[in-house]
Amino acid sequence: MAGTDGRIRDPERKERILVEAAQLIARRGYLGVNLADIGSAAGIVGSGVYRHFDNKGAILVALFDRVVDRLIVDAEDSLRASDSPETTLAALVRGQVRFTISERALCQVYLQESRNLPDQDSRRLRWKMRHYVDLWQEALVSVREDLSPAQVQVLVHAAISTIHSALRYRNHLDEPDLAAFLEQVTCGMLGIEPLPSDTSTPADGPHEDTIAG
Numbered sequence: 001m002a003g004t005d006g007r008i009r010d011p012e013r014k015e016r017i018l019v020e021a022a023q024l025i026a027r028r029g030y031l032g033v034n035l036a037d038i039g040s041a042a043g044i045v046g047s048g049v050y051r052h053f054d055n056k057g058a059i060l061v062a063l064f065d066r067v068v069d070r071l072i073v074d075a076e077d078s079l080r081a082s083d084s085p086e087t088t089l090a091a092l093v094r095g096q097v098r099f100t101i102s103e104r105a106l107c108q109v110y111l112q113e114s115r116n117l118p119d120q121d122s123r124r125l126r127w128k129m130r131h132y133v134d135l136w137q138e139a140l141v142s143v144r145e146d147l148s149p150a151q152v153q154v155l156v157h158a159a160i161s162t163i164h165s166a167l168r169y170r171n172h173l174d175e176p177d178l179a180a181f182l183e184q185v186t187c188g189m190l191g192i193e194p195l196p197s198d199t200s201t202p203a204d205g206p207h208e209d210t211i212a213g
Contacts, residue, residue: 001088006022007133011026012086013042013048013051013052015020016042016043016044017038017039017042017044017049017052017053017059017060018059018063018066019042020038020041020042021033021038021041021042021059021060021063021078021131022040022063022106022109023046023104023105024041025060025063025105025109025110025113026104026105026106027105027109029112029113030060030109030113030116032114033056034046034056035049035055035056038056038059039176044212051100051135055120057116060109060113060116060117060164061107061117061118061121061125062108063106063110064109064114064117064121065125066106066126067103067110068125069128069133070099071095071096071099071132071182072131072132072135074095074099074133075092075095075135075136077090078091079135083138085131085139085142085143086193087140087144087195088134088139089143089187089192090183090187090192090193090194090196091191092135092136092194093137093159093163093183093186093187093190093194094183094194094195096137096160096163097163097179097182097186099167099168100163100164100167100177101175101178101179101182102175106163106169107167108167111164111167113151120181120194127197133156133157133160134193136141136156136159136160137152137153137156140155140156141153142188142190143190143192144190150173155189158189159186159189159190162182162185162186162189163186164181166178166182180194183195
C-alpha cells in the first residue's frame with residue numbers, strides 16, 4: 001500500500017517492526033536501541049524502517065498507542081458483555097492480567113519508557129489512559145458503595161499496579177498459574193470474586209505472537 005508521501009508500505013512488515021521493537025526496547029531500553037537494530041531484527045535494512053515510521057520516536061508512540069487502545073477496547077467490550085457490576089469488574093481484572101502476561105515485552109515498554117515520549121504524545125496518551133482507569137473506577141463504585149472517591153482511586157491504581165508487578169521480576173509460575181494467582185489476588189483486593197476459570201473475556205484469544213490492535 002502506498003502512503004500519501006509515495007512510500008510503499010507492507011502492513012505485515014510494519015507489524016514485524018513493532019513486534020521486534022517491543023522485544024528489543026524491553027530488553028535494552030529505548031536509548032539502547034537504534035533503527036538499524038530494529039530493522040535487522042525485523043529482517044530488513046535499517047533504512048527500510050522509514051517506509052513505515054518517520055523515526056524511532058514514532059515507533060515508541062505506536063507501541064504506547066497499541067497498549068492503551070487495546071486495553072480500552074477490551075474494557076469497553078467487557079462492560080457491554082457483563083450482566084452485573086461484579087462480573088464487569090472481574091472481567092476488567094482478567095483482561096488486564098491476560099494482556100499483561102501475553103504481551104509482556106509490550107507492557108514492559110509501556111511501564112519503562114514514558115519519559116522518552118514526545119511531550120505532545122505523552123499528554124495525549126495520559127488522557128487516553130485516564131479513560132481506561134475511569135472505567136475501572138466506575139465499575140468499582142457500583143460494587144463498593146462503602147468506599148469514598150479517594151479510596152476508589154487508590155484501590156484501582158493499587159490493583160493495576162499489582163498486576164504490573166509480574167513484569168518486574170522473573171517468577172517460577174507458568175503462565176496459566178500466574179494468571180490465575182494474579183486474578184485471585186487482585187480481585188481479593190477489590191473485594192470481589194474472580195470469574196470462573198472457564199469464563200472467557202474479550203481479552204482472551206491469540207495475542208501471544210502479535211501486538212496488533
